[in-house]
Each structure stands twice: as structure tokens, then as C-alpha cells.
Amino acid sequence: MTVPETLEFFIDPARCIGCQACVQGCAECDSHKGQSMIQLDYVDRAQSTQTVPVVCMHCDSPTCAEVCPADAIKRTEDGVVQTARKPRCIACNNCVLACPFGVPKMNTGMHLMMKCDLCYDRTSVGLKPMCASVCPSQALAFGTREEMARLRPRARPVNTFRFGMQTIRTRVNMMVPLDAPAEVVDVTAAMHEPTVGHDPMDDAFHAPEEVEP
């Protein structure tokens, strides 16, 4: 059972209303052991109500798997990058820190990296992922490319990203306005600036909160 080639995942942040339905729905998926793997990022909470759901982009050459010293992260033939294999994962956090999209999360209790696996138990039998089935504004959508072109005539899917010297093609598409030019953001220059949204370091290390003296 594999995810059909024609069915793709589309993220449209412009439609996201920040309702957290995807975050809650994600935890209901049978393959997620009751854990939610979607991070809802507030881009600049003081200035804007814009939110972005972060799901795994399922890269063709996954950086998380590239850096895994235990050979635990595998991609199935349909291009879905799976959660780390439990017998192999050594909970080293390499993938958490390496992923350019900040997707993998370390479950310290289970000693296991868990990430969005496109609800493999559902999508491999033709169902939509949990998040796409619950999203009221269809900011997270699962369907064919033709379907999206018909439903979103003013947006186009993008699945190639560049981080520094690394070009990444992904199975998951990001919807951008049709006439928007390619945007250059120097990620490496911004690495040491305060993070917007969530800090991947929070996914790796749960530092105890500072106590006021």
C-alpha cells in the first residue's frame, strides 16, 4: 500500500485562520501514538494574526535522514519520509537541529524522534491526512494538482526551496500567489537573530523554565 502518486499535499498559509484544528486532529491519527506533530507558528504575533501550520515537507533528499547517525529515518517509495524507526533511533536530536523546515520533534519520553508521516495509515489507503480532513479553511489540502489548479486559480504550488547552498525538492507543496516573484531570504544571515515562531531548539531540549529569584 502506497500513497498514490497523483495525490499531493498543499499548504496555503494565506488561508490559515490559526484555529489549531490540525494540531488537535493530528494527534488522533493512528500512526502518531497520540502525539500531535503539527506546529502552528505565529509569524509575528505582536503585529499580525498570520499563522502557518508546519507539517513535514517530505523532501526528495531528506536532510533529517542525511544527518541521522543511526540510519533510522527512511523514505518509502512513494516519497513519504517516515518517523524514525523505533529500534534504531538513539534520540540524538541531529534531525531536529538539521531539518531546514524545523519539522522533526524529539519525544524525550519515548526516546524517539517523531514527525509528520503524512498519516501514512490513512493516505496509503486513499484517505486524506487527518489535518487536511479537519482544516475548515483548507489551508492544508490533499488532492490532485489539477484539482488545486481549479480550486485556487490565483495561486501556484511551489516545491523547490533553497537554503544556502542546498536546493530541496519536496513532495509537499507550498501555495504562493500566482504572480509573486521568487523571494530571496538570507537564512544563514538570520540564523543568530531571535527566532520568529517556534525555535527548533525547543523541540530538541526541554529546558526547565527559569525561576525568578
Add this chain to the structure above:
Amino acid sequence: MIQSNSGGSRAADPEPVAPDGRPAEEQPRWRRDFPIDWAQDELVSRKDLVKFICLTSLAFVAGQVWIVAKSLSERSGAAILPGAAVATVDELPIGGAKTFTYPEGSTPRILVRTGPAAFVAYDQQCTHLLCPVVPAFEEGRLHCPCHNGWFDLASGRPLAGPPRRALPRVTLEVRGDVVYATGVEGPAA
């Protein structure tokens, strides 16, 4: 981050492209040893492991049975070899010994005269580390000086020291004045 448009659908079967963009043939060996694709990885399922353990155990059992059958078939009866004259009766005094080869080209055998018409013959190689054994006739034994091993002269069984297996015995027959070797008993036959 540069976002570029990619027209059309994605490739049918995406080949993993290494971050440096070079083809798979130019990639280091570890990329083949630790593939990212599930299908290329050697994930061992529980069923495979149980199957492997069962089949390996079965092979061990079969091997043991084969070894037992082989040793049983070797133990039954001496090898049939053409007889050969190895000495004359008068050639040796009682307690005297000589070496010979039987069959032709074998390892040296030792012949000992134990009585007026009684002879015994064994393979001369000690069953411990193949040193030549020498007869100690007064004690009724064969002695291996290398590691102080002792064998019974009458039967060839190990008595003391490191050897644990009996010396292969050469069966003899005295006809008239001539001693004939007629066969070899034991594993070195």
C-alpha cells in the same frame, strides 16, 4: 530562501539526490551502505529473524546427525585393503620394533613384537600433535616424548598425558614366517 516555480507533477519515482548534487556513482560508499530509501534498506522483520534462527538450528541438527552417522560408519569394521608383508618373524626380537608404511605411502606405522608369535602395529603418529610414538615395552606402553603421552601397547588406547584418542591400529596376520598387514582400524584408515 529562494522559491522557484516547478511546473508539472513530480517525478514518478524520485531518485534520492545527494545534497552535493553529484550522481549516485560518484557518491561515497557509505551512501550505499546507509540508503535513505526504505526499499534499499535491509530492515529485518521479526518473521525473518525467527525463520533464520529456525533454519540455522535445523542445519546444526542435521550437521550433528551427519557427524554421528559418519563416525558410526567409520567405527564399523576395518578398511578393506590388500594385505602386504611388513616383516618376518625372526627379523625382530621380542620387544623389538620397526616402522613400515601400510598401505604404500601412508604415514609411518610402528610394528612391535610382543611375544613369540604376537605382534601389534599402530600408526606412529601420536593422536595429540602427531609426534612419533616410541615403544616402552617393559611397561607395556607406547610413549610420546613430546608431551609425555602414553598409550596402551595391547590396545592402542590413550592412558596418560594429552592424547584423548586411540592410535589407529594396523591389523596383522602371521602366516608362516611372515607378518602381513591386513587392514587399518580407526579414523586414520
